[in-house]
Every structure is written in C-alpha cells, then in structure tokens.
Amino acid sequence: INKKEKLINHINELKNQKNAIILAHNYQPREIQEIADFIGDSLELCIIAEKTEADIIVFCGVDFMAETAKILNPTKKVLLPEIVDSECPMAHQLPPEVIIQAKKEHPDAKVVIYVNTLASAKAMADATCTSANADKVVNLFEEDKILFGPDNNLAYFVEKRTDKKIIPVPKGGHCYVHKMYTLEDAKKVKAEYPDAELLIHPESNPELQDIADYVMSTGGMVKHVLNSPVETFIIGTECDMISRLNIELEKVGKSKNLVPLRSDAICKSMKNITLEKIETCLIEEKYEVNLDKEIIEKAKVAIDKMLSLNK
Ligand code: 13P
Ligand code: SF4
Known part of the structure; x- marks a missing residue:
C-alpha cells in the first residue's frame, strides 16, 4: 500500500468517524473527483447539499458553492479544504450595491442571478439560477423585464431562449476561463x-x-x-x-x-485542493463557512425559488 492509498484510506476513515460527505465540482482535478461521494455541476451539488444528513459537508469547489451549501443546510458544518485563492472571480463582480442601483433604475424588473454570486448578492435577488436552468427560472416570473447577472454570456443564452427582456448587470460580467x-x-x-x-x-x-x-x-x-x-x-x-x-x-x-x-482553459480557483488538504480539513474541521443568519434567510428565498423547479 503506497502513500496515496494510505491517505485515501485515512480520509475515508475520518469521513465515517465524523459522518462527513465530500462533494466535488466537475472542474476539480481527477484525484479529488475520485474521492468524492458526489461529483456534479453547481445545481446537482446544491440539491445534494440541501438533502444530506451528514454532519459535515466538505466542499471541493469554489467559495460561492460552499456558501450555497451552507445556506441550504445551515445546521451542518460546511468546510472548504482551502480558502486561499478559492474565490470564483465572477462571483465577486456583482456586489449587492450594484443590484440595489440596478433595481432603482428598473423598479419593474425581477432580479435573477447566477449561483456564481456572493451570499450577500443572493440576499437581494428574487431567484438564483445555474447554467442548467437559467431560462426556466426566468420563465417562473410574469414580469417581462429581468435584471440578470453577473455573466453577460449567460444573459445572452437566456435572452435567446425566452421572450423576456434581459438586462445584464453589471456590464461586462464574465468568467475569464470561458471568455478566452x-x-x-x-x-x-x-x-x-x-x-x-x-x-x-x-x-x-x-x-x-x-x-x-x-x-x-x-x-x-x-x-x-x-x-x-x-x-x-x-x-x-x-x-x-x-x-x-x-x-x-x-x-x-x-x-x-x-x-x-x-x-x-483552467480555473485556477478550482485547483487549490489536494488530498492532503482534505485530510487536514477533516482532522481540524477547517475552513468553516460562516454566514450571517439574516443573509442566510434572505438568500435561501432566492435559491428555493430556483429549486422549486425540481420539486
Ligand atoms: P455549472 O453550473 O455548469 O457547473 O458551471 C459552474 C461554473 O462555475 C461554470 O464555470
Ligand atoms: Fe468561476 Fe469561471 Fe471558475 Fe466557473 S470557471 S468557478 S465561473 S472562474
């Protein structure tokens, strides 16, 4: 038994001892995907995070994904194996102030934002969406005008597939990996x-x-x-x-x-997690995602609107 197998065995032991699950996004390196209990896109991982009965969720992904898990299941301990450089840069392009301003300019519009956003932005939205359901979420609303952000290319995708007027916020919101x-x-x-x-x-x-x-x-x-x-x-x-x-x-x-x-086409923020960091994360129970209770409650309304599609 080599060093890597030993490490994997230890991670599995810790997981059982602590009743933990490991979730990994599709962009994680192969060895992280291989050790995960579930691998998925951002929507699939949201659904698992909401339903899990595990006490600890180890989230191998970027910041907004772990935050979403915490919002959906706030009594659980949600851990990121690494916090340095674990941000999705796009998620930081739509701070809540930008949404407040856009709402002032378009009071008759609903606000649909990508899950790739901060919890504080989700708290300002009428619904979140992922790339798997963006057009369906927009169609949940009767309003013709939708403020949509932060990704302008996803906004284009939705505009093409619905009869709504999609107003992208902010101008130029993008993912540097796909923009290439x-x-x-x-x-x-x-x-x-x-x-x-x-x-x-x-x-x-x-x-x-x-x-x-x-x-x-x-x-x-x-x-x-x-x-x-x-x-x-x-x-x-x-x-x-x-x-x-x-x-x-x-x-x-x-x-x-x-x-x-x-x-x-490599998302740097997805490549910071290693098997060693997952082991440490389970031993020391760090780095824990903590969010303000009020933010959790408000953001949950927007995420629940999206998840109503799957119920
Ligand atoms: P998916 O919703 O397809 O998993 O995409 C998430 C993401 O961050 C894409 O860059
Ligand atoms: Fe964010 Fe782009 Fe990375 Fe997805 S690929 S997590 S949108 S930076």
Whole structure:
C-alpha cells in the first residue's frame, strides 16, 4: 500500500468517524473527483447539499458553492479544504450595491442571478439560477423585464431562449476561463476533428454559442456524452470536465475521444485542493463557512425559488 492509498484510506476513515460527505465540482482535478461521494455541476451539488444528513459537508469547489451549501443546510458544518485563492472571480463582480442601483433604475424588473454570486448578492435577488436552468427560472416570473447577472454570456443564452427582456448587470460580467474561447479556437480544433461535436458552456462568448452543436451546463454535457452515439467531442468548458466525463464513461465501460477546445482553459480557483488538504480539513474541521443568519434567510428565498423547479 503506497502513500496515496494510505491517505485515501485515512480520509475515508475520518469521513465515517465524523459522518462527513465530500462533494466535488466537475472542474476539480481527477484525484479529488475520485474521492468524492458526489461529483456534479453547481445545481446537482446544491440539491445534494440541501438533502444530506451528514454532519459535515466538505466542499471541493469554489467559495460561492460552499456558501450555497451552507445556506441550504445551515445546521451542518460546511468546510472548504482551502480558502486561499478559492474565490470564483465572477462571483465577486456583482456586489449587492450594484443590484440595489440596478433595481432603482428598473423598479419593474425581477432580479435573477447566477449561483456564481456572493451570499450577500443572493440576499437581494428574487431567484438564483445555474447554467442548467437559467431560462426556466426566468420563465417562473410574469414580469417581462429581468435584471440578470453577473455573466453577460449567460444573459445572452437566456435572452435567446425566452421572450423576456434581459438586462445584464453589471456590464461586462464574465468568467475569464470561458471568455478566452474564440472562433479561431473552434475553427482550428474542428479542422483537426471534422466529425466531432462541439459542446459549449453558456459562459462562452455569443459567437461560440451560435456555432456550437450544443450549448449546455457541465451536468448537461455528462448526460449528453454518455447517451450520444458520437465518438468525438470538443469540450468547450474547463479542462477537468474531461476528467469527469472519463470517470462516467469508464463506469459504463465506454470510451470516447474528448478534446479540449483550449488546453489552457483552467480555473485556477478550482485547483487549490489536494488530498492532503482534505485530510487536514477533516482532522481540524477547517475552513468553516460562516454566514450571517439574516443573509442566510434572505438568500435561501432566492435559491428555493430556483429549486422549486425540481420539486
Ligand atoms: P455549472 O453550473 O455548469 O457547473 O458551471 C459552474 C461554473 O462555475 C461554470 O464555470
Ligand atoms: Fe468561476 Fe469561471 Fe471558475 Fe466557473 S470557471 S468557478 S465561473 S472562474
């Protein structure tokens, strides 16, 4: 038994002793995904966090995801194995003051914001959404005008799929990882793999969404790739999505050719967690996510509105 196996055994022992579960987002490195009890997109992980009976949730993801778990299940201890550089930069682009200002300018609009936001911003929203349900959440409201943020590309995606007037807040809100993709990238990879299907995450620029075979959340990509007869896919989202897809394909004895649209599409904030840090996190029960009670209550209303779609 080597050092890594020992470490994994110890993590599993600690997990059982403390009644903990490990959740990992699709963008985590493969070895973190492999040790997780559940791997998923941001919506799937929200649903698990809400329902779990574990006492401790170890969240292998970025800040807003762990905060969402805490909001949905506040009596549990939610831990991030690392807090340094664990922020999703996009989540910090929509502070609550920007929402207050936008509401003043558009008093007749509802506010729908991406889960990739701070808890204090969620507390100001009428609903949250993820890339897996953004259009459906917007359609929950009768109002024609929707203030939508922070991702302007996801706003484009929603505007195209609903009859609503979508007002993006703030102007220029984006994810630096998906913003990198250009038409040139797509042309280059498609020339190399002419039979491949191009799957694009809705955080990508409109011109890429327009030429993609499918625009989908990371969870959508899992279902699509597993059920499709196509052999080669160009994956237009963070590179470790390919790890997730391979894990699921291996489980059912399949293999496909998965090509990254860009091999440098890496979300740095998702790469700080190691097996050693998970072990320490379980031993020392750090770093705990703590949120103001009032913020939790208000933010929960917005998240519950979104989750009403799944009930
Ligand atoms: P998903 O909702 O598809 O998991 O995406 C979350 C995210 O952070 C994308 O960059
Ligand atoms: Fe945030 Fe982009 Fe990283 Fe997703 S990929 S967590 S949106 S920075």
